[in-house]
Amino acid sequence: MKIRTDDTVLIIKGKDRGKQAKVKSVFPKQNRVIVEGINIALRHTKANQAVRQAGIIQKELPIAVANIALICSNCNKPTKVGLKIMDDGTKARVCGKCSYEQL
Numbered sequence: 001m002k003i004r005t006d007d008t009v010l011i012i013k014g015k016d017r018g019k020q021a022k023v024k025s026v027f028p029k030q031n032r033v034i035v036e037g038i039n040i041a042l043r044h045t046k047a048n049q050a051v052r053q054a055g056i057i058q059k060e061l062p063i064a065v066a067n068i069a070l071i072c073s074n075c076n077k078p079t080k081v082g083l084k085i086m087d088d089g090t091k092a093r094v095c096g097k098c099s100y101e102q103l
């Protein structure tokens with residue numbers, strides 16, 4: 001999985017298509033990520049013993065990595081990321097547009 005926490009991504013599918021936001025958390029096994037303010041589910045709650053405040057809770061649901069594109073921090077364009085193995089064995093992510101390398 002090439003998306004990391006704090007990456008800026010572009011939503012390319014779904015109701016939030018076209019929005020840019022920051023990745024809050026990643027779930028590599030599910031190939032899903034939670035993106036700030038994206039794919040929000042509203043839950044109406046009634047006050048009970050556990051929740052004193054009745055109202056609407058907003059919660060971000062994970063979205064599939066296939067529905068987002070990484071925004072390159074160098075050229076600021078949505079890009080397909082390549083992987084490159086560096087001389088010391090670490091993997092760098094390479095922007096498909098400007099060839100910028102970032103970890």
Ligand SMILES: [Zn+2]
Binds near residue numbers: 073
């Ligand atoms: Zn780039």
